[in-house]
Amino acid sequence: MFDQRKDIQLPADLPPQLVVVIDTEEEFDWQAEPDAGANQVTAMAHIDRVQTIFNEYGLCPCYVIDYPVASQPLGYGLLKDYVERGQCEIGAHLHPWVNPPQTEALTRPNTYPGNLPATLEREKLVTLRDTIRDNLGVTPVAYKAGRYGFGPNTASALRDLGFTIDLSVCPPLDSRADGGPDYRRYTAEPFWFGGQDHPILELPCTGGFVGWAGKAGLPMYQMGQTLRRFRAPGILSRLGAVDRLMLSPEGFTPAEHIKLTRSLYRQGLRTFTWSFHSPSVVPGHTTYVNNQQQLTGFLDSFRRFFDFFFNELGGQASTPTRVRDLLETLA
Numbered sequence: 001m002f003d004q005r006k007d008i009q010l011p012a013d014l015p016p017q018l019v020v021v022i023d024t025e026e027e028f029d030w031q032a033e034p035d036a037g038a039n040q041v042t043a044m045a046h047i048d049r050v051q052t053i054f055n056e057y058g059l060c061p062c063y064v065i066d067y068p069v070a071s072q073p074l075g076y077g078l079l080k081d082y083v084e085r086g087q088c089e090i091g092a093h094l095h096p097w098v099n100p101p102q103t104e105a106l107t108r109p110n111t112y113p114g115n116l117p118a119t120l121e122r123e124k125l126v127t128l129r130d131t132i133r134d135n136l137g138v139t140p141v142a143y144k145a146g147r148y149g150f151g152p153n154t155a156s157a158l159r160d161l162g163f164t165i166d167l168s169v170c171p172p173l174d175s176r177a178d179g180g181p182d183y184r185r186y187t188a189e190p191f192w193f194g195g196q197d198h199p200i201l202e203l204p205c206t207g208g209f210v211g212w213a214g215k216a217g218l219p220m221y222q223m224g225q226t227l228r229r230f231r232a233p234g235i236l237s238r239l240g241a242v243d244r245l246m247l248s249p250e251g252f253t254p255a256e257h258i259k260l261t262r263s264l265y266r267q268g269l270r271t272f273t274w275s276f277h278s279p280s281v282v283p284g285h286t287t288y289v290n291n292q293q294q295l296t297g298f299l300d301s302f303r304r305f306f307d308f309f310f311n312e313l314g315g316q317a318s319t320p321t322r323v324r325d326l327l328e329t330l331a
Helices: 042-048 047-058 066-070 073-084 118-136 152-160 214-226 230-237 253-268 294-310 320-328
Strands: 017-024 062-064 089-094 144-147 191-193 201-202 207-210 242-248 270-277
Touching: 017 089, 017 294, 017 320, 042 073, 042 191, 047 073, 047 294, 062 073, 062 144, 062 242, 066 073, 066 118, 073 118, 118 152, 152 201, 201 320, 207 253, 242 253, 253 294, 270 294
Parallel strands: 017 062, 017 270, 062 089, 089 144
Antiparallel strands: 191 201, 207 242
16 A cells, blocks of 8 residues: 555654644444435534643644535634634545545445545545635645545555645554454554655554563454453453553543553654544544543543653654654654
8 A cells, every 4th residue: 555665763862743633524423334414513613622722732733624524614614713823734534425526335345535446536535635725725735544544546646636644554453344454563653655756754643552462462462352252351451461552532541641652652653643533522422422521531631641741751742744844854
């Protein structure tokens, strides 16, 4: 998928860089079959719940927005204000089933944009890019495939359409069960791809298998999954052997955020991505936030991790475009 890949070696004394990426999208039932009519964006009226926190810490988040958000004033209204104030960056996030032109069959494999025919994937991305430009006044250069579905034709589409950053890789995700990608053998390290004429920066989600098992973590985790009825995954976690973690407030605790970050930092990672889905700012829209108590814990985890990252780890706030500029100077 990632042609002409070139790994990036970062200096050990580089302060860790924190990027925030929000999958900014409509509200829909994640367990249901794809529905082209599920395009409500009511949660976006409350996106200030997280933007206020970012402002407190001097963070400039990157909202990667999909077509329902980009095409409806309720979706993009607050974001346009943030853009005009210089408080955020805007990227593109392709959910094929709610993004015209809609000529494909509505199947689970087709919810991964990289599975679509090359021409259709490109046409949808053109529509999304142009809608963002027309309604928010910015042309996105960062892209995150919906459901992390980067495919064999995605790189050429990004090159041709002026994108310079991709955010789709998500270790240690494995979505093969319904036709998606397998990122278990990727790391959170950034890399270049696409060749020297139009290099694209891959800035993965931050995740991985951490624990004393080291490189044996993936096979040990897989073994634990086959023995779930004996509670093997929990036993392996308590023993410190292997945990499958992501730097996200959705489904992971502040202790796990810190554990993951410390582990990857010791391994040399210097770019970290805090990521989540925009509908989680309102209870009832995602499985992670179902009531006011969970919303309070969700938002509190932001501050707890940011306090750790900036105060204890000595990190710096960044954005996808700032990271790209930094890496170009270090090349």
